[in-house]
Amino acid sequence: MAVQMELRRIVVNELQDGHTLLLKEVDGDRCFSMVVGLFEVRSIDFRVRKEQSPRPLTHDLLNLVIEALGGELQDILISEMREQTYFARVRIRKDGEIIEVDSRPSDAIALAVTAQVPIYASEDVIEEASGA
Amino acid sequence: MAVQMELRRIVVNELQDGHTLLLKEVDGDRCFSMVVGLFEVRSIDFRVRKEQSPRPLTHDLLNLVIEALGGELQDILISEMREQTYFARVRIRKDGEIIEVDSRPSDAIALAVTAQVPIYASEDVIEEASGA
Numbered sequence: 001m002a003v004q005m006e007l008r009r010i011v012v013n014e015l016q017d018g019h020t021l022l023l024k025e026v027d028g029d030r031c032f033s034m035v036v037g038l039f040e041v042r043s044i045d046f047r048v049r050k051e052q053s054p055r056p057l058t059h060d061l062l063n064l065v066i067e068a069l070g071g072e073l074q075d076i077l078i079s080e081m082r083e084q085t086y087f088a089r090v091r092i093r094k095d096g097e098i099i100e101v102d103s104r105p106s107d108a109i110a111l112a113v114t115a116q117v118p119i120y121a122s123e124d125v126i127e128e129a130s131g132a
Numbered sequence: 133m134a135v136q137m138e139l140r141r142i143v144v145n146e147l148q149d150g151h152t153l154l155l156k157e158v159d160g161d162r163c164f165s166m167v168v169g170l171f172e173v174r175s176i177d178f179r180v181r182k183e184q185s186p187r188p189l190t191h192d193l194l195n196l197v198i199e200a201l202g203g204e205l206q207d208i209l210i211s212e213m214r215e216q217t218y219f220a221r222v223r224i225r226k227d228g229e230i231i232e233v234d235s236r237p238s239d240a241i242a243l244a245v246t247a248q249v250p251i252y253a254s255e256d257v258i259e260e261a262s263g264a
């Protein structure tokens with residue numbers, strides 16, 4: 001089962017690598033965090049602040065490509081955790097079908113905040129990551 | 133007219149922002165350079181060195197999405213320069229047609245080196261940028 005999550009906190013560490021995203025259940029209190037790269041955290045932070053770029057940034061380009069090929073981003077799913085690594089899927093609706101593409105969660109979340117679609121996590125990930 | 137280019141040099145400036153790509157004509161000597169961001173230059177450099185990542189990086193994801201939606205990256209074109217800003221197009225073949233998507237050149241070049249497709253520049257861009 002998938003649970004809708006919201007980005008609760010973005011911690012950009014300017015002095016060293018190791019930036020953190022905190023995700024919290026929309027309809028509950030469980031939360032978990034993940035460490036992401038500087039580019040991804042900046043990209044997510046930029047979107048959350050609703051800043052505008054005169055030219056398409058990388059995750060804008062990704063969304064433009066999806067639309068140009070007749071797809072529509074439906075949502076993203078943080079699907080599993082293996083050996084302390086999170087895995088995600090970008091879920092695209094096209095011709096009435098859902099096409100899933102393997103992704104790092106940081107790219108998936110950056111894409112979700114760019115295209116303003118929901119972020120889900122599997123129940124397994126939440127249980128394992130939150131210790132709930 | 134479009135001219136095939138090759139990435140001739142990548143200059144990563146670790147101390148300050150302002151990293152440079154040098155592109156040179158494949159069948160000639162004209163060349164021009166462009167300033168790109170740290171993420172993009174690192175992403176391009178990583179590809180050129182043929183380093184491997186255990187998980188799809190952002191431009192891998194872009195290529196995976198193109199393929200999942202039934203497209204195939206054909207090439208990229210640095211199409212014009214306006215007010216010292218380069219513009220590019222990612223050109224995707226799908227169902228016998230070419231779909232063009234507006235892109236920053238840095239993303240387009242990162243995608244081209246990821247998917248190993250040709251990089252083109254329009255004659256206008258080369259003339260204006262190289263001073264030839």
